[in-house]
Amino acid sequence: MQRNLFVPIALTLSLLLTACNAGPDSFTLPGVGLPPGTTVPERPAPDAGSAAPGTDAGTAADPDSTPSDQLAGNGIFPLDNEWNTRIDDAPVDPRSDEYIASMGADQPLVASWDEAGHGLPYVEVDGDQKNVPVTFWGHPKESDPGPYPIPWNAPVQIGTDAHVLVVDHASGWLYELFQASRNSDGSWEASNGAKWNLRTGDPRPMQWTSADAAGMPVFPGVVRYSEVEAGWIGHALRFAVNRSQRGFVWPASHAAGTCALGSDCPPMGLRVRLKKSVDISGFSKRMQVILKALQVYGMFVADNTGSDDSWWLSGAPHPKWSDDENLTLGAIRGRDFEVVGHGEIKPQ
Template sequence: MRGRAKVGTLAAAVALAVVAALPGAAPVVVAGAHATTVAKSVPTLAGCPLFPANSAWRKDISHARVNPHSKAWVRSVGLSGHLHADFGSNPSYGIPYSVVPTSQPKVEVTFTAYGDESDRGPYPIPPKARIEAGSDRHVLVASRNCHVYELYGARRSGNSWRAASGAVFDLRSNKLRPAGWTSADAAGLPILPGLVRPDEIRAGHIDHALRFTVARTQRGYIHPATHQAGSTNSMSAPPMGARFRLKASFSLKGYHGAALIILRCLKKYGMFVADNGSNWFISGATYRGWNDDDLNQLKRVPGSAFQVVATGRIRH
C-alpha cells in the first residue's frame, strides 16, 4: 500500500529514507529538508513505463466487484489445487527474455500456423536470443524503443527465424490486438509484461498483474484478451482474460521473500488467464538466481483462496 506523506523535519526525512531501504517499501523522494513525498511506483521494462497509467495491467483490483461466475470458475480450476511457480533456479524452467538497444539490427521472421494473425517483421532479435524450453518455444524481446516483440513456436532459420505466430506490443499504448487475434500467447495478451521478474523481486514490489495458466477454458475471452483457445462452451469454465485475485482475507503471515512479494501483488493486481496449461501455474522469467525455497512457499496457497473479479463481458 502506497500513499503520500509530508514530513517537516530533516530527522523525519532521514527516518523515511531508512524505511524506504527495507524490502517492499515504496521509493521516497526528498525535496529539500522540508518536504518528503512517497512516490507511487511505476512498473518499467527496458527503461520504459510498463503501459500507460490507465492500462488494465496496472489497474488496482483489490476492491473490484466479484464476478458472478467467480465460484464456478475457481471451482473449475481447482479449490484444493495450489499455486505453483512455473519458474525457478533450474534454467529449463521459466520464460527467458532479452532486452536490446534501439540500435539492435532487425531480422526477418516467417510465420506459419497463424501468419494471418501475426505482426509482420522484421523483429530486433539478437543472434543469441534464448528460446524457451519445452513445446511453446517462446522468444521474447524488449527493446528500449518501448516495444515488446514476442514469438511462439520459434526456430532459427539461418540468419532469420520461423515462428508459428508473433506479436508486437507498444508499451506506450493500451491498444489491443484485433478481435479474435492470437499473439504469442493463446489469450492474445503480451507475455513478458505478465512475468514475475527478478528485478521486481529485488525492488520489493510488483506493480502489475501477472500471467497464469489453467487446464480447461471456455470458448470466449474478456478484454484485454482478444483470443480464445477453449475446449468447452460451458459457462462453468473461465475464459481467456479472466482476472483472478487473492482474497483480502487470506493471511500472509509466515510468508517471506519472493513469495510474499508475489502474494501481495496478487491481492492488489491479480493475474490473467493467459493460456491453457497446468492449473494455478504462475509464469516467471528464467533466472538461475531464484530462491526455490522462497518460491515453494506458494504451494501452500490453495485455489480456494482466490476469487474472480468483474472486468468486462465475455466475448465469443
C-alpha cells in the same frame, strides 16, 4: 491453442511444510499504486502512422509523444493500462465460486519457473539492435510481420512453447514469438508473433491470437527476479489453467478453449486476485512480494496448461531463484483466490 507448460519440481506436502515453517522474516511492503491525490495523465491518442521499427508502415512513435511519467514504473504500458491498474477493491464476480471450482479449488499455486532456465526468458535490447527476418508458419494472417530486432543469442523458452520475448525500451516496443526457432543465417521462424507498443498498449484485433493463447502480451505478466528483489511488482501477472471456455473477456482478444461458451470454465482474460484475508506474513520476503502483487493487481487467465493442473503462474528463470522457496507458493490454493467482475464474454 493448447500449450504444454513446464512445472520445475513436483509439489510435495512435506517439502511445503518444511519450507513454510522455516521462519522467514516478514517485512514492510512499499506503498501501492499512485501517490494520494495523483491523477493518471490522459493517454495520448496513438499515432495512426506509427508502427514498430523496421516495418513498412513507419517507425516507432517519438519518445517525446508520451512522457515517461505516463508509463508504469517498469516502463510497460501507460499507468492506466489494464496491466497496471489495481483491483484490490474491485467487486467480486457473481460466478466467482463456480469459476474457482472449475479451475480447481484444492489445487496449489505453482511457480512455473526455476533457477535452471525453465520458465519464460526474455532479452532486453537497445534501439541499435539489428532487425532480422521472421517467417510465420502457424497463424501468419494474425501475426505482425517481421523484421524483428532479435539477437542471435536470444533465449528461447525450454519446451514446445518455445517463446522468444524481446523488450526494446529505447524504441518503446515489445516483440514476442510462439514456437520460435532460429535459422543458421540469423533469421527466425515461428508459429505466430506480435509486436506491442509499450507507450500506448494498443490491443490486438478481436479474435486475433498473439504469442499467447489469450491474444495478450506475455512479458507484462511474467514474474521477474529484478522486481522481486526490488521489493515490489506493480502490475498484474499471468497464469495458465487446466481448461478454458471458447470465449474471452477484455483485455483478451482470443480464446483457445474446449469448454462451451458461458460454462463454468474460465474465459481467457479472466482476472483473479488473492483474497485480502489470506495471511502472507509467513512466507519469505521474495514470495511475499509475489503474493502481495496477486492481492493488489491479480493475474489474468492467459493460457492452457495442457494437463489437469491449474494455477500455473508465469515467471522468468534466474540463477538466484530458489526452487525450494518457489515451492512454498503451493501453500496457496485455488480457494484462496476470487474472480473480479468482468465484461461481456466474446465468442471465439
